[in-house]
Structures are given as C-alpha cells and as structure tokens.
Amino acid sequence: MIKALTEITSTGPAPARQQETRVYLWIKAFHIMAVITWFAGLFYLPRLFVYHAQAEDDVSRERFKIMERKLLRGIMNPSMVVTLLLGGWMLYLSPAWLSQGWMHAKLTLVALLVVYHHMCGRIRKRFAEDANTRSHVYYRWFNEAPVLALVGIVILVVVKPF
Numbered sequence: 001m002i003k004a005l006t007e008i009t010s011t012g013p014a015p016a017r018q019q020e021t022r023v024y025l026w027i028k029a030f031h032i033m034a035v036i037t038w039f040a041g042l043f044y045l046p047r048l049f050v051y052h053a054q055a056e057d058d059v060s061r062e063r064f065k066i067m068e069r070k071l072l073r074g075i076m077n078p079s080m081v082v083t084l085l086l087g088g089w090m091l092y093l094s095p096a097w098l099s100q101g102w103m104h105a106k107l108t109l110v111a112l113l114v115v116y117h118h119m120c121g122r123i124r125k126r127f128a129e130d131a132n133t134r135s136h137v138y139y140r141w142f143n144e145a146p147v148l149a150l151v152g153i154v155i156l157v158v159v160k161p162f
Contacts, residue, residue, distance in 0.1 A: 020093070023093075024090065024093055024094070027086050027089055027090055027093070028086075028090060030082070030086055031082075031083060031086035031087055031090060034079050034082040034083040034086060035079075035083050037075060037079035038076060038079040038080050038083050038117075039146060039150060040075070041071055041072070041075050041076035041079065042076070042113065042116065042117065042120070042146040043143070043146060043147075044071060045068060045071050045072060045076065045120050045124070046120065046139055046142050046143035046146075047139075047143055048064055048067055048068050048071070049068070049120075049123060049124075049127065049136075049139040049142070049143075050136045050139040050140055050143065051064060051136075052064035052065075052068065052127055052132070053132060053134065053135060053136040053138075053139055054136045061130075064127065065127060065128050068124045068127060068128075069124065069128065072120065072121060072124055076117065076120070080114070080117055084110075084114075087110070100160065100162075101162040102156045102157075102159075102160045102161060102162055103156075105152075105156050105162075106152075106153055106156045106157060109149045109152050109153050109156070110153070112149060113146065113149050116145055116146060116149075
C-alpha cells in the first residue's frame with residue numbers, strides 16, 4: 001500500500017492535469033516574452049521623446065517621427081495586446097488568482113501601464129504634428145513611470161505580499 005502511494009505521488013500529476021500544466025507554462029513563457037518586449041518599448045519611446053524634444057534640425061525631427069511611429073505601431077501595440085491576451089488566458093485557466101489581493105494590485109498597475117501606453121501614443125501624435133509643447137526635462141521624468149510599475153509588478157508577482 002505504501003509502495004503504491006509512493007509510486008502515485010512520485011510520478012506526478014495525472015496525464016490530463018500534466019497537459020494543462022504544460023499548456024499553462026507555455027502561455028506563461030510567451031506572456032513573459034511579450035511583457036519584456038512591451039516594457040522595452042515603454043522604456044525606449046519616452047527616451048526618444050527626450051531626444052526629439054531636444055532636436056534642433058528638421059532632418060533629426062523627421063527621423064524621430066519615423067522611429068517613434070515604427071516603435072509604437074510595430075512593437076509596442078502588438079506586444080501590449082499579446083501581453084493582455086495571454087495574461088487574461090492565464091487568469092481564465094487559474095481564476096483563483098483573482099481572489100488574491102496582490103493580483104488586484106498587479107492588475108491595477110497593468111491598467112495604469114495601458115493608460116501610460118495610450119498617453120505615449122498621444123504624445124507621439126503631437127510630435128508627428130509638430131505640436132509638442134513640453135521640454136526634454138518633462139519627458140525625462142515621464143520616462144520613469146514604467147520603471148516604478150515594473151518594480152511594483154515584479155515584487156507583487158514574486159513575493160505575493162498580500
């Protein structure tokens with residue numbers, strides 16, 4: 001009897017559960033890759049705004065407009081969508097996470113990042129229309145917001161303090 005119990009527990013979860021776990025881990029892996037890509041854009045686009053605000057010649061300003069547009073549309077938008085879809089899928093597969101306080105705090109930070117992302121889109125549009133009124137110093141401070149969100153999210157996910 002003890003030997004049978006040992007064999008059952010040492011072989012791991014039942015095949016169906018094992019398959020679910022594998023699928024969840026694949027989703028999680030791609031979610032993490034999408035998050036990294038999204039954050040790369042959230043860090044870099046505001047840095048481009050700093051340089052764009054400092055640009056004094058038309059050639060540089062036009063180059064920054066192209067770089068900002070390509071970064072937002074080609075990298076940031078898709079990676080944000082993939083991040084949100086895969087995160088939602090993981091919550092669908094593990095709804096118990098929604099009863100945890102740390103998850104509510106994390107989702108609040110994610111919602112704020114989505115707002116920040118859209119703010120970046122509006123700022124990019126103002127630069128594209130040559131209508132920026134803010135200095136490079138403003139964008140240097142603006143650039144720090146995703147850093148704070150990242151620190152908070154990582155601590156919440158890893159430590160799960162509440």
